[in-house]
Amino acid sequence: MNPPKTLRVGLVGNPNTGKTTVFNAITGSRQKTGNYAGVTVEKKEGRKVHKGVELIVYDLPGTYSLTAYSEDEVVARNFILDEKPDIIVDVLDATNLERNLYLFLQVQELGVPVVGAVNIIDQAESMGIHVDLKLLSALLDIPLVATVGTNGSGVGELLDAVVATANSPRQVHRHVSYGAELETEISAVTREIEKDTEFSSRYAPRWFAIKLLEKDANVSHKLRQCGNRIAVEALVAESIRRIERHFGRDAEIVVSEQRYAYIRGGTVEAVSVKGRGLSTGSERVDAVLMNKYLGLPIFLLIVFVIFQVTFALGKYPSDWLTSLFSLLSASMSGLLPAGVVRSLVVDGIIGGLSGVLSFVPLIAILFLCISILEDTGYMARAAFVTDRFLHLFGLHGQSFVPLMLGFGCSVPAVMAARALKSSRDRIITIIVTPFMTCGAKLVVLLLLAGTFFEKYQSLFVMSIYVIGVVLALLSSLLFRKTVLRGEVTPFVMELPPYRIPTARGIGWHVVDKTGQYLKKAGTVLLAASILIWAVVSFPKPPEDSAKYASMSSRYSAEHSGASEADVSKFIANCRAEEELAFSAAGRIGKGLEWAFKPIGFDWKIGISAITGFAAKEAVVSTLGVLYKVGGDVDDKSASLKESLRADKTFTSLVAFVLMLFTLIVPPCFSALAVIRAEIGWRWLGFAASYMIVLAWGLCFSVYQVGRLLGYGG
Numbered sequence: 001m002n003p004p005k006t007l008r009v010g011l012v013g014n015p016n017t018g019k020t021t022v023f024n025a026i027t028g029s030r031q032k033t034g035n036y037a038g039v040t041v042e043k044k045e046g047r048k049v050h051k052g053v054e055l056i057v058y059d060l061p062g063t064y065s066l067t068a069y070s071e072d073e074v075v076a077r078n079f080i081l082d083e084k085p086d087i088i089v090d091v092l093d094a095t096n097l098e099r100n101l102y103l104f105l106q107v108q109e110l111g112v113p114v115v116g117a118v119n120i121i122d123q124a125e126s127m128g129i130h131v132d133l134k135l136l137s138a139l140l141d142i143p144l145v146a147t148v149g150t151n152g153s154g155v156g157e158l159l160d161a162v163v164a165t166a167n168s169p170r171q172v173h174r175h176v177s178y179g180a181e182l183e184t185e186i187s188a189v190t191r192e193i194e195k196d197t198e199f200s201s202r203y204a205p206r207w208f209a210i211k212l213l214e215k216d217a218n219v220s221h222k223l224r225q226c227g228n229r230i231a232v233e234a235l236v237a238e239s240i241r242r243i244e245r246h247f248g249r250d251a252e253i254v255v256s257e258q259r260y261a262y263i264r265g266g267t268v269e270a271v272s273v274k275g276r277g278l279s280t281g282s283e284r285v286d287a288v289l290m291n292k293y294l295g296l297p298i299f300l301l302i303v304f305v306i307f308q309v310t311f312a313l314g315k316y317p318s319d320w321l322t323s324l325f326s327l328l329s330a331s332m333s334g335l336l337p338a339g340v341v342r343s344l345v346v347d348g349i350i351g352g353l354s355g356v357l358s359f360v361p362l363i364a365i366l367f368l369c370i371s372i373l374e375d376t377g378y379m380a381r382a383a384f385v386t387d388r389f390l391h392l393f394g395l396h397g398q399s400f401v402p403l404m405l406g407f408g409c410s411v412p413a414v415m416a417a418r419a420l421k422s423s424r425d426r427i428i429t430i431i432v433t434p435f436m437t438c439g440a441k442l443v444v445l446l447l448l449a450g451t452f453f454e455k456y457q458s459l460f461v462m463s464i465y466v467i468g469v470v471l472a473l474l475s476s477l478l479f480r481k482t483v484l485r486g487e488v489t490p491f492v493m494e495l496p497p498y499r500i501p502t503a504r505g506i507g508w509h510v511v512d513k514t515g516q517y518l519k520k521a522g523t524v525l526l527a528a529s530i531l532i533w534a535v536v537s538f539p540k541p542p543e544d545s546a547k548y549a550s551m552s553s554r555y556s557a558e559h560s561g562a563s564e565a566d567v568s569k570f571i572a573n574c575r576a577e578e579e580l581a582f583s584a585a586g587r588i589g590k591g592l593e594w595a596f597k598p599i600g601f602d603w604k605i606g607i608s609a610i611t612g613f614a615a616k617e618a619v620v621s622t623l624g625v626l627y628k629v630g631g632d633v634d635d636k637s638a639s640l641k642e643s644l645r646a647d648k649t650f651t652s653l654v655a656f657v658l659m660l661f662t663l664i665v666p667p668c669f670s671a672l673a674v675i676r677a678e679i680g681w682r683w684l685g686f687a688a689s690y691m692i693v694l695a696w697g698l699c700f701s702v703y704q705v706g707r708l709l710g711y712g713g
Contacts (some may be wrong), residue, residue: 006054007166012076012107013091014100015062017121021149021505022091023059046405050159067107067216074218080110081203087166089115094131097271101263105176111204114142115161121146128274136270150502178258181246186210192235196227212236216250219586222469285498295385301403306369310362325350348533363438363605364514365407371509375501393473394480396425405437410671412513414678424484432472434667437465438618444662449622451641452652468663532614541582599699600654609661615668629678655707657699664695
């Protein structure tokens with residue numbers, strides 16, 4: 001029989017088995033990334049021609065089992081069930097075969113041809129673990145191939161096995177024997193399912209029966225499609241009662257125990273360990289890094305070093321990009337005639353791109369550091385270290401990753417919450433992550449703290465960081481007790497052995513994640529910048545040359561030493577302020593002044609706060625336009641600082657309240673778009689409303705108490 005011209009290959013495996021490195025070794029650069037339909041889980045697809053057969057390889061999300069609790073597990077399982085790939089390659093960690101074979105056996109039960117890639121075999125050998133692949137393959141009745149994904153070793157043999165297995169007549173592989181008691185119940189449920197021939201042709205009846213006995217909610221939902229659903233449900237309920245009475249434990253636990261018993265029987269015969277095998281340097285390092293008392297301080301120190309490195313190294317390329325865009329802006333200003341087109345190109349498009357791309361170096365360096373932590377195996381340890389503390393506030397141990405990323409940018413931080421299995425944990429984490437002080441907020445904090453609290457600038461900036469963390473923790477606790485009630489999902493994560501990360505692996509992660517930032521954040525933020533430009537620029541006030549001529553004469557008379565350039569700058573700033581007040585943004589600001597006045601903001605500060613809803617950096621440039629120094633300013637602008645200090649309304653108390661307001665209100669448009677994609681419109685609306693109410697309430701309290709204490713007018 002000739003092999004098929006095209007094979008669809010699903011790549012599955014536990015997290016931390018090197019599945020992605022095997023995928024990269026197979027497909028090379030012939031990859032594309034997207035999302036599975038209807039969900040936010042990443043979909044990676046690659047192609048490879050091997051011995052005349054085109055292999056279309058799908059890198060499925062890492063999962064520990066096919067019991068669908070998380071979105072990742074649902075996607076992996078539904079792909080196998082609904083897309084029906086020609087063959088499955090299960091990537092197994094040779095250093096932890098007993099744990100990895102749990103998923104392998106479930107895939108085997110689906111009735112799809114399977115090949116096992118026993119990966120990281122070199123590390124297993126160095127740890128004194130020897131795997132008799134020939135014997136284990138015979139015991140499992142599945143082809144097994146030794147691979148090392150990082151250097152491509154064994155990949156050719158793996159592809160040979162894939163083509164050969166797909167080319168062979170389909171066989172019913174050996175199934176796990178669950179013992180007489182369980183097998184009796186499984187057989188009875190299987191026979192009942194098989195009565196609906198159409199339904200049983202879509203799903204492997206035995207696998208479906210086992211999942212029903214495990215109380216799998218997703219499979220129970222699929223059972224609605226079965227013609228004799230009522231009879232099956234009644235039989236399953238009775239079977240579960242008999243199993244639990246017989247064993248005295250939950251049916252799901254009984255099924256799991258039987259799988260592990262089967263696995264242990266195979267590994268005892270086929271896997272040998274010299275000495276303790278796994279008693280390595282990893283355990284000695286863990287004794288320090290996961291120490292009850294030292295673990296958290298060490299983690300905080302590592303986080304501090306990461307941010308120091310990120311901002312120290314990222315400053316230079318960020319400054320270069322800013323200078324490049326400033327040069328481009330000046331060039332376009334010289335080429336284009338004054339008017340709407342030049343304003344759109346210079347202020348809207350170039351300004352928007354500058355705002356997006358200036359943060360790319362920081363994001364890339366941050367992802368570089370995070371990737372190193374992940375690939376070395378420390379990230380899982382950090383989650384364990386922070387888990388107990390976060391549980392006190394209703395957060396999951398894995399929530400620390402999005403929260404930590406939030407100090408860089410909310411967009412990748414929100415996306416990182418995908419790793420959380422429970423939808424409740426994921427929603428809470430996504431809602432509170434924007435309370436972290438991102439790099440865009442930092443620009444505003446540096447301007448205001450440097451203007452009004454110069455001697456204690458670092459202290460006031462740090463206080464905002466701390467307030468953000470406290471608000472995130474307290475909000476999590478509030479949500480867990482009210483709108484998102486429920487126990488925190490038990491935190492179970494396999495601790496991978498420490499490994500030396502490869503340059504290729506880290507580079508791939510950085511390029512992939514930075515590309516996601518540019519794709520998801522760049523387009524949205526650019527559109528937001530153009531929108532800000534439009535509402536700030538239109539409509540224009542009627543031209544009044546006589547008024548500005550009079551103002552010019554009066555200014556020259558009051559400032560006898562003023563040059564013609566000084567007079568022109570003064571008139572230009574007056575014109576800019578009048579245009580802003582007349583624009584849609586100005587009218588909105590004056591219309592909402594009643595809402596801002598109780599927290600100390602006049603219409604000018606209110607406009608700045610409103611533009612911050614689109615992009616936090618816009619607060620600084622808007623203040624520059626409003627206070628007669630132009631929009632081309634930053635946190636170090638001396639002229640802007642002088643103008644802010646000269647405004648009697650803009651007191652130090654108001655400055656601190658604006659810092660708080662910028663911290664708490666909903667994040668930028670790009671982050672909101674990602675939040676909507678992750679948890680939907682309903683929760684986005686709830687999160688935005690909560691942040692606005694919390695921002696106004698806390699700012700009102702601080703401002704009014706500050707006034708009573710004599711800190712503001």
